[in-house]
Amino acid sequence: MSGTRHLILVLGDQLTPTLSSLATGDPKYDRVLMAELHDEATYVRHHKKKIAFIFSAMRHFAEELRTAGWTVDYVKLDARESQGSFSAQVTQAVAEHQPERIIVTEAAEWRVSQVLAGWQTQLSVPVDILPDDRFLCTPSAFRDWAEGRKQLRMEYFYRDMRRKTGLLMDGDKPAGGKWNFDAENRKAADANLFMPRPSAFPPDAITQDVQALTEARFGNHFGDLAPFWFAVTRTDAEAAFKAFVEHALPHFGDYQDAMVEGEPFLYHSVIAQYLNCGLLDPLRVCRQVEAAYRSGKAPLNAAEGFIRQVIGWREYVRGIYWLKMPGYDRSNFLGHTRPLPEFYWTAETGMACVKAAVTQTRDEAYAHHIQRLMITGNFAMLAGIDPHTLHKWYLSVYADAYEWVELPNTVGMSQFADGGLLASKPYAASGAYINRMSNYCKSCQYDVKQRTGKDACPFNALYWDFISRHRDKISTNPRMAQTVRTYDKFNAAEQQRIRDSAADFLASL
Ligand code: FAD
Ligand code: DLZ
Ligand code: SF4
Numbered sequence: 001m002s003g004t005r006h007l008i009l010v011l012g013d014q015l016t017p018t019l020s021s022l023a024t025g026d027p028k029y030d031r032v033l034m035a036e037l038h039d040e041a042t043y044v045r046h047h048k049k050k051i052a053f054i055f056s057a058m059r060h061f062a063e064e065l066r067t068a069g070w071t072v073d074y075v076k077l078d079a080r081e082s083q084g085s086f087s088a089q090v091t092q093a094v095a096e097h098q099p100e101r102i103i104v105t106e107a108a109e110w111r112v113s114q115v116l117a118g119w120q121t122q123l124s125v126p127v128d129i130l131p132d133d134r135f136l137c138t139p140s141a142f143r144d145w146a147e148g149r150k151q152l153r154m155e156y157f158y159r160d161m162r163r164k165t166g167l168l169m170d171g172d173k174p175a176g177g178k179w180n181f182d183a184e185n186r187k188a189a190d191a192n193l194f195m196p197r198p199s200a201f202p203p204d205a206i207t208q209d210v211q212a213l214t215e216a217r218f219g220n221h222f223g224d225l226a227p228f229w230f231a232v233t234r235t236d237a238e239a240a241f242k243a244f245v246e247h248a249l250p251h252f253g254d255y256q257d258a259m260v261e262g263e264p265f266l267y268h269s270v271i272a273q274y275l276n277c278g279l280l281d282p283l284r285v286c287r288q289v290e291a292a293y294r295s296g297k298a299p300l301n302a303a304e305g306f307i308r309q310v311i312g313w314r315e316y317v318r319g320i321y322w323l324k325m326p327g328y329d330r331s332n333f334l335g336h337t338r339p340l341p342e343f344y345w346t347a348e349t350g351m352a353c354v355k356a357a358v359t360q361t362r363d364e365a366y367a368h369h370i371q372r373l374m375i376t377g378n379f380a381m382l383a384g385i386d387p388h389t390l391h392k393w394y395l396s397v398y399a400d401a402y403e404w405v406e407l408p409n410t411v412g413m414s415q416f417a418d419g420g421l422l423a424s425k426p427y428a429a430s431g432a433y434i435n436r437m438s439n440y441c442k443s444c445q446y447d448v449k450q451r452t453g454k455d456a457c458p459f460n461a462l463y464w465d466f467i468s469r470h471r472d473k474i475s476t477n478p479r480m481a482q483t484v485r486t487y488d489k490f491n492a493a494e495q496q497r498i499r500d501s502a503a504d505f506l507a508s509l
Contacts, residue, residue, distance in 0.1 A: 005029035007099035009090060011112070012040060012054050013402060014105055015061040015234075016278035017068065020130040021105040027069040030103075033093050034062055036077035038084040038217075043111070044396040047223035048214050049230075049365040050273075053399050055210040056203075056232040057277055064234070077213055086115055087122075094123050102127045109403045110325040134278065135318060136161055136311055142319030152320065152421060155180065158312030167286050167307050168293070168300075175293075180308065181301035187254045188437050195263050196247035198270040199240035200229030207232055222345055222397060224363050230273060230399065237271070237279040244269045245292050253302035257370050259353070259438035264360040268368045269306070272400030275314075282310050317408035320422055329391060329403075331411045333419035334470055336384040341509045344376070344393055351458060352444035353434050354379055365399035370437065372398075377414030378429055382462035383506060384469075387417040425479040428466055431457035452494075452501040465502035468495065 008021050008030055022032070036058065041051050055077070062074040075082050075089060083089040090102065106129050107113040120127040131138060137145075137157075145160065146152050159179055162168060168175040203211065211225050231237040251267040258266060274280040286307045293303035321328065343349040347358035357371040367376070372394070380390045391410045395401045412422030431448040435441040441448040441457070450456035451464070467474070467487045474480040490498070 004031040004097035004099045006031070006101050006103050007090070007093055007097060008032045009086070009102065009104040010034050010061075010065075011086075011104070011107060012036075012058050013108055013277045014132075015057055016134060016281070017064065017234075019105050019278070020133055021103045022065075022070075024103060024128075024130065027071070030070075031097060031099070032062075032065055032070050032072045033075075033089070034058055034072060035075040035082065035086075035089045037086065037089065038077065038082070039086075041077070041218060044392050045218075045221045046401075047361075047365045047397050047399065048218055048221050048225045049223050049228060050396075050399045050401070051218055051221070052207065052210045052214045052225055052228060053230050053232065053273060053365075054277060055213070056207040057279060059206050059210065060233045077217060086112065087119070090119065091123060094125055099125065101125065103130065104128070105130050106132050108132065110321075111403065134281065135315060136164065136283065137315045137319055139319065139322035142315075143323055146319070146323055151424075153424070154312055154316045154422075157316045157319070158308055161311040161315060162307075165283065165286070165311060167290055167311060168304055176300045176304070179304075181253065181304045182308075184253060184301040186257050186437075188258050195260075195266055196243075198229075198265055199231070199236075199243045200227075201231050201236050201240075203228045204232075222362065223365055227363075231279065234279050237274040240274070241269065241271055241280060241285055241288070244271065245288055245298070249289060249292055249298045249302050249306065251302065253299065253305040256305055257437055259356075259368075259370055259375070259434075259440065261352070261356060261439050261443060264364055264366060264368070266368060270366060272405075273365075273398075275310075276400050276402050276405065282314065286310050314405065317412070317422070318404050320408045320412060321404045324408075324418070324421070328411065328418065329407055330388060331417040331419075332387055333417050334381070334384075334415070334473065336381070336415070336417075337386050338384045338506070338509075340380075340385055340389045340393055341383070350445040351379075352446075353438065353440040356440060361397050365397065367398070372409070373414050373427055374429055374433065374437070377410070378427060379459065379462075381415050381426065381428060382459065382466045383509070384466075387411050387415040390415065419473075420477070425477050426470075426474060428463060429459070430463035431459040434459065452497040454501075454504070456501060458505045461498050461501035461505065464490070464498045468498070 006025055008025050010032055036055050062072045065072050083092050102125055104116055107116055116129055215225060231240050248267040255267050271280055275282055289303050289306050292298040293300055344358060347355050347362060349355050353375050357367050357375040361367050391407055394410045395403060395406050408422055411417040414427060416423060416426040435448045446457040447455050448457040451460045464487055467483055471484050475484040
């Protein structure tokens, strides 16, 4: 038995040296526990690349801590000591080391927070659960902000975060005189534009080990392990971000909503997987982006667009998550029950836009925001897919997916399943939107200009059928009223053709 004062448990998305649990500890007396856990890899069947990424980043972080003088018990998935779950692993460590206290930074997900909350009683050891100060807004500060408001609009929350951080502020005024430059962020992309690729890091020996382990243990999960090019250390993640600021940020704003065949990343940063497991710090990346703007290396619409995503949307969805959990995951305002079509896993569909989004999701464990929202998300909502099943899909297939950020984006933003708490209107769109923002329709077997019939783009009939099916729930929304009126102007025969086309397509799924 060793003389451990505190046992500090570090979860797989807490790979930050300044983490609150580590900051209270002392490497001389305390012991860090990290574990690769069967339960965490399978509570949804995560994409293979996501598992390999997290395990490799965890192993590298354990090394970083050891170099800083910590004693780290790192339990590999295939080790004899592996217990499979947080509770079993901590129970074993308590029996072995008999610590005076267990210290842990609060879990990002409701599911895990419930597990941690039970330990003090179950294990008869004091457990300190510390705030996660890597976020700007605590769940209780968000609750205070939300209290008494009729609508929880992101924009007002975002302005508070700008004031709080001083990011892009000139005194008490927003830089450039406007808070939000979203209207300048909607250019469709030209396929001839030069697209910088995100920085790629060849798998080192540790990553190769976890790739083999992942293939052996989770070989039947969705997704490809190769190519694997993610950064798995803080140094490399920071280098990747620096390259983004230099090469892609200047166009990030203009082309934020664009989609191009064969270009999975466009001008996006591809850093959510690093931010969400703790390799990158949100405030720090925003300060770097502001510095690029202030020194004339990036325009304001790009810098503001990026900073809005990180201190606005990212913090806001986390606030909504903790405000509404438990139960938010069962939201189903539109009463959708259809099972998830098989092509969400196989990419076997004639719809070129969906095929592209699912194919790159399989290959890269990545799709950018507009693909998630306006292709796979929009299709699911128009087709009436059960939002809970869809939520499990998003949670499993992206390298950056953790429930606190994925769930509000899926049930709130993309499926309108919370009835408009998060989104001011359903993000429903026909093929015309996809055609305007992408070049997918050019190579599609369907005709985006036709509304009905077997050759017509399925998004078209599904869109108008959606408007008709849910008119009672959406027509009171001022932003949808005009669309409902347009549907009402279609003659009865056209309305029947829409119903028939939508039904035929859905029956073929
Ligand atoms: P960029 O476009 O370069 O944006 C920069 C950063 O801003 C991102 O890294 C991310 O941290 C933040 N950001 C941007 N949009 C959002 C948003 N809506 N909510 C929260 N943060 C945002 N994001 C996740 O991190 N994890 C998820 O599991 C996740 N699931 C999603 C599911 C659906 C249905 C939708 C519509 C969106 C989801 N998002 C999720 C938000 C967004 O799509 C991703 O953050 C983004 O695509 C990640 O790619 P990027 O790093 O290149 O982002
Ligand atoms: C996502 C994930 C995976 C796949 N594996 C592990 C793991 O083996 N060990 C671990 O500590 N954490 C893992 N994680 C991240 C956790 O699921 C995450 O800490 C919880 O979702 C709480 O936010
Ligand atoms: Fe997608 Fe319709 Fe365009 Fe085909 S025609 S790519 S299905 S929007």
